[in-house]
Amino acid sequence: MDFKPTSDQQMLSDSLRRFVAERHPLEVRARLAGTAPGYSIEAWRQFAELGALGALFDPELGGYGGAPGDIATVFEALGSGAVAGPFLASLLSGSCLASVGGEQAEALLQAIIAGDAVIAFAHQEPTSRYELSRVETRAVAAAGGWRLSGAKAVVSYGDAADQFIVSARTSGAPDEELGLSLFLIPAGTPGLSIRGYVGVDGSRSAEVLLDQVEVGADRLLGAVGGAFDVIEKATGAGVIALCADGVGALDVVKDMTAEYLRTRKQFGQPIGSFQALQHRMATLLIEIEQARSAVTNAVAAFGGPRVSRERALSAAKYTLGCATALVAEEAVQLHGGIGMTWELPLSHYVKRLLMLDHHLGDVDHHLERYIALGRAA
Secondary structure, three states, X not given: OOOOOOHHHHHHHHHHHHHHHHHOOHHHXXXXXXXXXXXXXXXXXXXXXXXXXXXXXXXXXXXXXXOHHHHHHHHHHHHHOOOOOOHHHHHHHHHHHHHHOOHHHHHHHHHHHHOOOOEEEEOOOOOOOOOOOOOOOEEEEEOOEEEEEEEEEEEEOHHHOOEEEEEEEOOOOOOOOOOEEEXXXXXXXXXXXXXXXXXXXXXXXXXXXXXXXXEEHHHEEOOOOEOHHHHHHHHHHHHHHHHHHHHHXXXXXXXXXXXXXXXXXXOOEEHHHOHXXXXXXXXXXXXXXXXXXXXXXXXXXXXXXXXXXXXXXXXXXXXXXXXXXXXHHHHHHHHHHHOOOOOOHHHHHHHHHHHHOOOOOOHHHHHHHHHHHHHHO
């Protein structure tokens, strides 16, 4: 199997990286981080025009790509510039819409691709601990539709969303895979409250509370009680995106650290000439390449059988989490006292890398999941 990017993927990567370097420098990101929506709406539309959103979805759905390799290409380029924005939210919600199908879903997906709508995926809950099937939010049948109550946590760019795709249990116990359903809820619906906040890496998330939220029957996405496979597949695409984002950021951290070792001098010579520091840098290079290989393996396995796919995804997320922890720590130490100063771009990448581990499952979760899936195989 040829793991090299296609010519289209390479051109898209080059275009995105050039745009990020020229029009979306870190100082712009830092300025936007403290206030809602946390990203430039103008830049968001320009990313859409460049095909960054369309590349995430199949041509049959109005996109330009949709393959796991396309997703990885886009997010690796975004990671190289530590770009902030609802890219992950759009991928997760768009993947759900693509899976359920129908005229309503297709129209919403077109709006996402064009950059005209931000739809957040509200699935994780305060007590879920990354388990996809653990959903306590309830939806009960009401006159002409449904009534939802519950709480969602860490909803990526939830305070910037026009609408939400919310998972809720229509039957079964809180940890069962069967009985999960998806609902489309506009941001201004009565009973829906949103509290946005900024993370340590500058990205934004929100807590979403549903207090007897009533929606019409047409707001149900897909079949009643059959949403788990949709959620799992969308989350898998999100894991590939996060891992590719991490690899892009790791490459930049590596280059920054290597350049610092070449230019910082002690005792009349570059500190990069010291053997002990060379060994530490070599370890970083190995860790980064292992993370890259794990992402490549996940991309290759994404279209295969479920267990193989999910194990490869968990292996990639675990490997990336281990690599980011080590690389972030070593890069800061190799930079010495300036390593975590706000003025140094390195600190922004380090924070982004450390936060990636907490999205869609941390290293402990994915290690346990990898082992459990192996037993079930």
